[in-house]
């Protein structure tokens with residue numbers, strides 16, 4: 396058998412060009428591979444190389460979406476912060492909640508705002524003149540001139556923070572949702588009581604529908620009306636609802652910004668249709684209160700005023716308001732979908748059953764068992780009108796199961812990133828070992844983050860790390876957010892923050908481990924509003940309907956689609972078809988909502 400050397404010599408003699416080319420390619424590859432491992436600073440976080448130097452990680456993200464970095468993070472067990480070398484840049488990935496807090500605290504030099512102008516230009520289609528306005532005075536210090544973003548940030552965080560305005564908005568949207576549900580029942584089941592044929596064996600025949608589409612429709616209509624008034628563009632042209640979801644589904648492609656008219660055609664068209672309608676709405680002054688018309692919510696009116704004061708055109712304001720409508724609807728709809736799905740898919744029996752627990756905690760059983768002609772002193776019923784009522788305060792305080800379901804639905808289905816630009820090179824110190832979730836981590840004394848790189852806190856990795864949540868991290872277990880005394884299986888450690896499986900050692904979860912609302916300066920301002928809205932809506936659905944699988948009675952929960960850019964709560968991999976029936980006694984009883 397010829398030796399390798401003999402083979403190489405023969406090949407070189409017979410095919411000199413081929414051999415020279417292969418040698419050059421291999422040498423270039425080797426040099427590039429080594430080059431990607433060169434740190435920009437001795438304290439830069441450990442580098443995770445790619446088999447295809449510099450572009451491999453970009454390709455991975457483009458092909459596998461959010462799942463790529465999530466899984467990379469889960470594999471780097473000893474590195475709580477690591478570097479991905481990119482063409483002419485670095486991406487730092489944080490997978491440790493303690494270091495995530497350090498990133499959030501370094502807000503002066505690790506900031507999201509410098510990224511906003513370009514992101515919004517791509518996603519919303521802002522023109523250059525408006526982007527120039529957005530770029531002014533982005534991150535002002537005290538006493539410095541404030542730009543558009545700083546003014547809007549103050550407004551939104553103020554209006555949606557705890558207080559009277561938030562209470563009014565939450566009640567308003569909950570009432571709106573209850574109204575659309577009532578409208579659906581009246582329209583779908585015209586008779587006030589099921590006919591004898593319909594009620595074979597005490598069972599309403601029900602209607603088959605796609606659970607996600609159904610819930611989305613309610614949230615879209617009610618939120619658009621609350622925020623933009625009765626004459627909002629979607630109310631005037633219901634066809635725009637489909638355009639809205641087309642825009643949502645192509646957001647990742649719009650963000651990539653590569654020929655959006657071709658690569659994100661439907662999203663682009665949907666966006667432009669909505670922008671045109673919003674522009675008309677603004678130019679016709681439909682957002683203003685006038686002659687019996689309520690107009691848009693105060694927060695929206697003030698957003699518009701700020702944009703106009705900073706010199707925005709109405710066309711550009713329409714684009715900005717599309718982003719607010721999007722923030723108000725998309726995550727709320729998808730989270731409600733998951734909660735309703737898990738509630739009705741739970742097949743456990745007895746006290747362990749999620750639906751039974753929620754109905755018991757909110758008194759929803761008693762309400763459905765009384766007929767509309769009966770008067771009742773049930774605490775959830777207005778005795779004068781005999782309308783069952785749901786109190787937003789009670790939802791917050793008296794239904795631990797609903798709260799746990801909400802948090803677990805978000806932990807399980809949110810792979811969100813918190814992204815920051817390194818505006819000046821920044822050094823982060825290693826956190827104390829007591830605040831670290833795992834002794835596997837090997838911390839550097841300090842981490843140097845190079846200017847003009849990007850840092851991302853990987854929520855998907857943190858939400859799926861068994862060292863934080865326990866070995867059952869992949870399972871859907873609301874019990875991890877309940878005290879151990881609860882009857883729901885898998886109840887946690889008593890601090891209600893969700894560490895685990897009820898049988899492990901008691902351990903506090905780091906507060907930054909729950910990433911669904913982001914954190915630090917960009918922590919979602921809508922979180923209180925969303926919590927109230929979603930919980931009220933789920934209570935209305937649990938009180939009004941029985942839901943089962945369309946084909947078999949059992950609902951099968953599909954996996955989540957994590958191969959996309961996780962710009963919002965993940966959607967299911969396939970549609971869930973269900974059969975919806977109205978609960979006995981609930982055909983003609985709407986819901987009263989109280990604060």
Ligand code: HEM
Nearest residue numbers: 722723726727730811813911912913914917919920921925
């Ligand atoms: C379950 C529902 C919701 C979830 C999971 C959610 C999640 C998030 C996340 C992850 C961010 C980015 C945080 C970061 O980068 O660190 C965000 C930002 C934001 N959210 Fe929400 N959100 C929800 C509902 C809402 C609602 C109902 C509104 C408004 C009515 C809203 C308004 C906003 C706004 C305006 C921002 C941008 C904040 C800024 O950086 O200036 N969100 N949200």
